[in-house]
Amino acid sequence: MNTVYQPKSIEPKWQKLWEEAHAFEAKSDFSLPKYYCLIEFPYPSGAGLHVGHPRSNTAMDIIARKRRMEGYNVLYPIGWDAFGLPTENYAIANHVAPAKVTRENIDHFRRQLKLLGFSFDYSREVNTTDPNYYKWTQWIFLKLYENGLAYKAEMPINWCPSCKCGLANEEVVNGLCERCGSEVIRKVKNQWMLRITAYAHSLLNGLDSLDFIERVKLQQRNWIGRSEGAEICFDIASTNEKMRVFTTRADTLFGATYMVVSPEHPLIGRLSDRIKNMDELVAYAKEASRKSDFERTELTKEKTGVEIKGIRAINPATAKEIPVWVSDYVLMSYGTGAIMAVPAHDGRDWEFAKKYDLPIVEVVAGGDVQQEAYTDVSTGTIVNSGFMTGMTVEEAKQAMLDKLVEKGLGESKVNYKLRDWVFSRQRYWGEPIPIIHCEQCGPVPLKQEDLPLLLPSVEKYEPTDSGESPLAAIEDWVNVTCPACGGPGKRETDTMPQWAGSSWYFLRYCDPHNQEQFASKEVLDYWMPVDWYNGGMEHTTLHLLYSRFWHLFLHDLGYVSAPEPYLKRTSHGMILGENGEKMSKSRGNVINPDDLVGEIGADAFRMYEMFMGAFDQAIPWSMNGARGCKRFLDRVWRLQGMLDNKCPTITKDMLHPIHTAIKKVSEDFESMKFNTAIAAMMTLVNTFYDKGSVTKGEMRLLLLMLSPVAPHMCEEIWQIQSYGEPIYLQKWPKHEDRYLVLQQVEIAVQINGKVRGRLMVDSSLTTDEANDLLSQNETVRALTEGKQIVKVVFVPGRLLNIVVK
RNA sequence: GCCGCAGUGGUGGAAUGGCAGACACGAUGGACUCAAAAUCCAUUGCCUUCAAAAGCGUGCUGGUUCAAGUCCAGUCUGCGGCACCA
Numbered sequence: 073m074n075t076v077y078q079p080k081s082i083e084p085k086w087q088k089l090w091e092e093a094h095a096f097e098a099k100s101d102f103s104l105p106k107y108y109c110l111i112e113f114p115y116p117s118g119a120g121l122h123v124g125h126p127r128s129n130t131a132m133d134i135i136a137r138k139r140r141m142e143g144y145n146v147l148y149p150i151g152w153d154a155f156g157l158p159t160e161n162y163a164i165a166n167h168v169a170p171a172k173v174t175r176e177n178i179d180h181f182r183r184q185l186k187l188l189g190f191s192f193d194y195s196r197e198v199n200t201t202d203p204n205y206y207k208w209t210q211w212i213f214l215k216l217y218e219n220g221l222a223y224k225a226e227m228p229i230n231w232c233p234s235c236k237c238g239l240a241n242e243e244v245v246n247g248l249c250e251r252c253g254s255e256v257i258r259k260v261k262n263q264w265m266l267r268i269t270a271y272a273h274s275l276l277n278g279l280d281s282l283d284f285i286e287r288v289k290l291q292q293r294n295w296i297g298r299s300e301g302a303e304i305c306f307d308i309a310s311t312n313e314k315m316r317v318f319t320t321r322a323d324t325l326f327g328a329t330y331m332v333v334s335p336e337h338p339l340i341g342r343l344s345d346r347i348k349n350m351d352e353l354v355a356y357a358k359e360a361s362r363k364s365d366f367e368r369t370e371l372t373k374e375k376t377g378v379e380i381k382g383i384r385a386i387n388p389a390t391a392k393e394i395p396v397w398v399s400d401y402v403l404m405s406y407g408t409g410a411i412m413a414v415p416a417h418d419g420r421d422w423e424f425a426k427k428y429d430l431p432i433v434e435v436v437a438g439g440d441v442q443q444e445a446y447t448d449v450s451t452g453t454i455v456n457s458g459f460m461t462g463m464t465v466e467e468a469k470q471a472m473l474d475k476l477v478e479k480g481l482g483e484s485k486v487n488y489k490l491r492d493w494v495f496s497r498q499r500y501w502g503e504p505i506p507i508i509h510c511e512q513c514g515p516v517p518l519k520q521e522d523l524p525l526l527l528p529s530v531e532k533y534e535p536t537d538s539g540e541s542p543l544a545a546i547e548d549w550v551n552v553t554c555p556a557c558g559g560p561g562k563r564e565t566d567t568m569p570q571w572a573g574s575s576w577y578f579l580r581y582c583d584p585h586n587q588e589q590f591a592s593k594e595v596l597d598y599w600m601p602v603d604w605y606n607g608g609m610e611h612t613t614l615h616l617l618y619s620r621f622w623h624l625f626l627h628d629l630g631y632v633s634a635p636e637p638y639l640k641r642t643s644h645g646m647i648l649g650e651n652g653e654k655m656s657k658s659r660g661n662v663i664n665p666d667d668l669v670g671e672i673g674a675d676a677f678r679m680y681e682m683f684m685g686a687f688d689q690a691i692p693w694s695m696n697g698a699r700g701c702k703r704f705l706d707r708v709w710r711l712q713g714m715l716d717n718k719c720p721t722i723t724k725d726m727l728h729p730i731h732t733a734i735k736k737v738s739e740d741f742e743s744m745k746f747n748t749a750i751a752a753m754m755t756l757v758n759t760f761y762d763k764g765s766v767t768k769g770e771m772r773l774l775l776l777m778l779s780p781v782a783p784h785m786c787e788e789i790w791q792i793q794s795y796g797e798p799i800y801l802q803k804w805p806k807h808e809d810r811y812l813v814l815q816q817v818e819i820a821v822q823i824n825g826k827v828r829g830r831l832m833v834d835s836s837l838t839t840d841e842a843n844d845l846l847s848q849n850e851t852v853r854a855l856t857e858g859k860q861i862v863k864v865v866f867v868p869g870r871l872l873n874i875v876v877k
Numbered sequence: 878g879c880c881g882c883a884g885u886g887g888u889g890g891a892a893u894g895g896c897a898g899a900c901a902c903g904a905u906g907g908a909c910u911c912a913a914a915a916u917c918c919a920u921u922g923c924c925u926u927c928a929a930a931a932g933c934g935u936g937c938u939g940g941u942u943c944a945a946g947u948c949c950a951g952u953c954u955g956c957g958g959c960a961c962c963a
Binding site: 297318399400403418420489683690696703704753758871874 | 878880881883888890915916942961962963
């Protein structure tokens with residue numbers, strides 16, 4: 073008889089047995105009910121597994137293991153998001169091939185994950201850097217291209233001078249490069265773009281029907297930034313030119329006392345003959361374009377601008393001529409690149425008008441517009457506005473819009489903040505973009521049979537100062553014949569961003585070895601959509617949004633049946649160091665998973681990660697807390713010493729504690745309240761210890777409940793005590809309602825809401841019977857002695873509150 | 878500036894409007910031991926008190942209610958997201 077719990081020998085044993093039995097491989101029997109659990113596939117960095125990875129992995133492992141026990145055919149896959157800059161930078165620094173580094177890192181990661189006993193289906197591993205995989209990433213890109221959703225454009229992009237690489241908007245954090253922290257500058261480059269804006273509407277509306285945690289929905293909604301308003305046409309006086317503006321406040325049109333256009337606005341060029349201060353405007357535009365986004369945001373306090381001399385616009389409501397200004401606070405990339413300025417009711421316009429002494433005309437009463445802009449839309453009344461005077465803001469918005477439509481001067485309009493996705497990277501370690509540039513034909517896509525376009529081996533991976541990818545230096549790779557006309561062509565040398573491979577990996581898991589298609593429709597129809605996806609909040613406006621976009625697109629082409637890829641999305645909190653700071657090598661507060669498995673074992677490690685606190689919150693690590701979980705598993709193990717191995721039933725007085733625990737654990741696992749689920753099991757074990765014995769039937773239920781959290785130890789005890797077939801083949805226990813209610817319960821007796829006594833009563837006690845206690849029960853009578861009873865409140869099973877004077 | 882989330886013991890955290898502090902960590906005392914580790918038992922929100930018993934207590938100020946950590950109004954602090962988006 074094993075008297076000491078030894079995870080070191082138990083854990084490898086079961087990991088081997090599970091692997092040999094193919095225990096966790098998803099079955100290809102499509103008649104079974106399916107469940108698809110997904111975690112974000114890791115980036116196999118050289119640093120190895122972080123304690124943050126197991127948080128998400130264990131949570132979904134618990135769900136996956138529970139689902140299997142509930143009879144589902146479960147897909148819980150794993151793979152490697154292996155393209156990316158850190159690997160490339162490591163390769164450059166150490167003069168090794170990125171492919172080799174990647175291979176080693178993956179092997180290291182896989183070994184570390186296997187130590188933790190996750191029930192991944194390793195037979196379906198995908199690797200984004202495998203040509204058999206990125207062939208299909210390139211194929212999807214070509215589909216986007218064929219459908220006009222991938223295009224090349226000359227435009228200012230976010231450029232990281234340190235990474236020597238363009239970045240997507242989503243990769244710029246506070247004006248700094250998300251990867252290296254360098255200040256991002258604006259650089260005009262010819263870039264591949266994906267038209268994600270074409271899906272702004274679907275990406276927004278799709279959210280409504282999805283079971284995503286609210287903060288994910290909210291963050292995506294804010295990022296997409298839908299805004300409803302009107303586009304209004306202003307005439308330019310004494311010309312045939314018109315200028316359109318977008319506004320959400322059509323009700324304030326009478327108060328528009330000037331206009332502002334962005335420095336890049338095309339009107340300036342078109343009217344250059346009439347403009348008297350062209351030199352000044354050109355100089356201003358040049359200055360503005362030099363500013364990085366960081367500088368532009370830093371300078372928010374003080375607005376700058378130049379009046380366009382020689383042209384005036386006409387306010388369509390007042391028919392008055394108003395000046396037109398240029399300022400870089402108006403962005404060319406949003407709306408029409410021009411605004412009507414209503415200084416009385418917009419903070420920015422107000423600030424600008426004060427600085428340049430422009431007229432401020434109040435059109436919504438309620439504030440003092442000489443002191444500050446009055447922007448409240450809920451209480452003000454329209455004034456100084458002709459036919460709209462006296463209306464509320466909402467009424468006036470509609471009235472003005474109707475008037476504009478009638479006169480052909482405007483229309484209702486929806487704008488989104490979402491921008492198209494910069495898809496080019498001037499780096500080596502990414503998927504080559506399968507396009508050939510031909511002087512005759514322009515960009516020509518590769519034919520499907522020519523995919524994958526392999527990433528060639530190069531001598532040097534260093535990015536170039538010219539802003540071209542290292543691929544540009546390989547002449548015999550770059551110079552090819554045009555597939556369309558046979559003339560000379562050059563390959564595209566930019567590569568795709570890391571987000572490309574991760575935008576569809578969950579589809580490949582369904583059919584990972586398919587050589588003919590990215591995945592067959594039949595298989596996709598069975599497995600998709602993903603039933604439950606857990607991942608980090610940091611991906612909300614990156615991977616999560618991008619992959620929804622690709623999936624919506626593939627749905628439109630008919631390759632996948634459902635529009636949305638993920639039915640449910642949850643998110644885990646970060647694990648911080650013991651000092652409450654973010655874990656990092658430089659802070660010296662990193663916990664190494666391998667060391668931890670060596671000290672307390674994988675089961676205790678898994679359990680602690682689930683027990684340490686609320687799953688969705690950031691929590692500091694506590695080594696003592698982790699040891700506490702090991703101590704609990706020791707206690708469970710030692711229950712074998714008091715086990716009545718002959719008794720298959722449950723002792724009468726244990727029915728209530730056990731069924732309560734089953735209910736609590738089952739429900740809490742589903743709502744990811746793992747900490748309270750584990751607490752319930754600890755309470756149950758404490759009850760066994762208090763009683764001094766446990767029957768085989770009682771132990772059986774405990775092991776079944778605990779097995780998703782601590783699978784190795786539970787399987788071991790299960791085997792030692794001869795329960796039969798392994799736990800992973802067993803059924804998940806169900807509670808029975810009739811055991812949840814106790815015969816007798818202790819209730820609190822309150823006087824004016826303060827607890828003054830306790831009483832054991834029948835749990836079926838009615839309100840009438842409770843009222844009888846007032847005269848019949850000694851305790852209650854003593855408490856109310858000499859007092860006038862005003863009111864009695866009885867809450868069954870809880871308390872009796874007597875209100876007295 | 879706007880949007881969201883969170884403030885509960887020494888610590889991590891529990892509490893369908895119904896006995897605040899479950900469960901764990903840590904601490905203190907004790908048992909076992911030559912000793913230590915492990916284990917077991919007891920105590921552990923604050924305060925007054927020999928004790929019995931009472932009072933106070935979920936960031937702060939009010940309100941609703943028989944009853945508020947929970948609901949409402951205001952306010953402070955911390956965290957996260959967005960940010961010249963018209």
